[in-house]
Amino acid sequence: MQAENLLGEQMENPMVRLSYAYATDLIQARLRLINADLTERNRRQIVRSMSSRIKSAESICKKLVKKGHAVTFENAVSVLNDIAGIRVVCYFCDDIYQIAAELQRQSDFRIIKKKDYVKNPKQSGYQSIHLIVGVPVTYRDQTKEMRVEIQIRSFAMDYWAELDAQMCYKKDAGQILHVEREIRDYSDVIAKVDNRMLELRKRIEEM
Amino acid sequence: MQAENLLGEQMENPMVRLSYAYATDLIQARLRLINADLTERNRRQIVRSMSSRIKSAESICKKLVKKGHAVTFENAVSVLNDIAGIRVVCYFCDDIYQIAAELQRQSDFRIIKKKDYVKNPKQSGYQSIHLIVGVPVTYRDQTKEMRVEIQIRSFAMDYWAELDAQMCYKKDAGQILHVEREIRDYSDVIAKVDNRMLELRKRIEEM
Amino acid sequence: MQAENLLGEQMENPMVRLSYAYATDLIQARLRLINADLTERNRRQIVRSMSSRIKSAESICKKLVKKGHAVTFENAVSVLNDIAGIRVVCYFCDDIYQIAAELQRQSDFRIIKKKDYVKNPKQSGYQSIHLIVGVPVTYRDQTKEMRVEIQIRSFAMDYWAELDAQMCYKKDAGQILHVEREIRDYSDVIAKVDNRMLELRKRIEEM
């Protein structure tokens, strides 16, 4: 309990929160450049929406405990990759790869990890690409690398994920298994819609 | 050209634009009450997002010309129902009817027109409910009724409509016919997904 | 303690908070109309900025206790006039009266109370006009009157009030008396600046 309070205090420290916010501001500004660049090259909008969030001290504690780590500030900052997170929703499923590729081309960011849940969907049916990016945050003459998790998903997958979150909410363990299987099946249906819309777009582009 | 300029000036008049903005602010504040009420009764979020826009003088001109009316301020205000517009996106397709029903229960608004493009989809495949609502806007001791168009659609239909807009953009007349048929077919596919997600939610609710 | 928790729950109820928010949205939309109207008539901007806040359950409790009332929801809603508050900052000190006069001309609002701290500054030196306004908030076929406190002050007085808040912060009782006297003296200085800027503006207008 004391550990939690101390962690809370340190995580709520304005310099710590603002350093994470600095990193997400910087990536979002870069994503606007990437979107403008891709929009010009593809002659259509690529990014539909973007949002960011910084985890509360409370959920940081829960995640540390769940992962079996001591609840300390140092562990939070070094073990957790998703204290700062950005979600990018694009129109079509091939846009996901275009955006991920551009992020990997940025010479001042370091790609720490990449998970392709589009090629290998999660058990739940969830599809998206997750990048853990290291961003240099300078203050005075010191530069620290802050990590940010970027989730890139298509509009169709965003639809599935949001409805999934609505439906799995407050179901108990016995029921949840059954529901989850059904929702997973629907993720296939929606992934098919996603792909057919992509094919249609390609046919239109070739006209 | 002169008519257009005069109309532009009158439409850009702050009191005119702000009266329309007043009406949309009022409806959006009411929709937040409706959402809170429905969320409590249904024990889940109903409205996913809301946005509003006021037509530019330029598109008002175009629409008047297209409809065969003289380009005057009086015609704009009395003939066009969608100078001020609000779009409401909800999670499931049955939420559309809940929201529309609540709007019709508000005793200080007048429902001028209702179009159910869910029961009778447009030629293009487009599905949503459109309400034209008359809202009393008081200034000093005078009250005018301002009209606002409210479009209510499901998340799935919002997906279809946005991708449709992206794909039909800049196609010429010959091609567009062919493309439109395909997109219409996809609207059926997505409407099916919409309905199956609804059925799944109902089954979960009954567990 | 239990009373506080119950009050907290009731005040945090979305329908209650959103009803207050509805009232402030409505007044702010009206103030934008008033500003546009006054701006046109005076040929210069009148309102510099506007903001609103709804009191937290915690400060509602404190205020009820301080005023000697039992901590109940009914008392909160019926006794406190400033659960919802709007602050309007205008450029010159005569603008305060123009805005207050227009608010009093709105036939659908009820002016419950008016305090003129410009003519009769508070002990602290604070100058502004406070209006308690009753706004009809309709939901379905029911209309309740919600009360909103509107504070109208000049840019110069906003400067004084903000610096006052910064300086009186965390001083103890013995010191505060001495400081308060000094700050009050400065409020006179700033009020003089406010009036001289007004005279200058009038001279310019007559040129």
Add this chain to the structure above:
Amino acid sequence: MQAENLLGEQMENPMVRLSYAYATDLIQARLRLINADLTERNRRQIVRSMSSRIKSAESICKKLVKKGHAVTFENAVSVLNDIAGIRVVCYFCDDIYQIAAELQRQSDFRIIKKKDYVKNPKQSGYQSIHLIVGVPVTYRDQTKEMRVEIQIRSFAMDYWAELDAQMCYKKDAGQILHVEREIRDYSDVIAKVDNRMLELRKRIEEM
């Protein structure tokens, strides 16, 4: 005219505007860190508000013409220092120097120019510090330095500058001279208020 159109097109190019926006986003995120740092060290809020703007193609043209330069994209980008601008308003006049000093300590920004209009007020009476800062903007493996003008002023000087702008608006040349002299005199009055509030704050801090 053709030059203007071409410049307009190039300045409105999303990659150009977004590069300037990137630079202002980055500086504003840094200023939030600076504010948090100074707030902690001074135990009071330092920055009252912050805003940014990017000059329109139209005002860039005007400024190039006024400065006697050909209206070209290259001239705009290389000659003008204030295409992107940030305004920082702080509470007291000594805060201006604290913020400027911190900006100059940031090792990844280059201070291109510094003008101290507090020590040497402009003819008009205007007081503030202007820094032209060079910010590295990286895209892929290329880094360009974008210039941003940062204006730092006190709340009191912000008051004077805004009222000055309101009053000098639309006066003709003959009258303006007379008015300007008066307004300049008022800038002295307000500078004195600014300094006396600072002295008062210092006395309170020493209690």
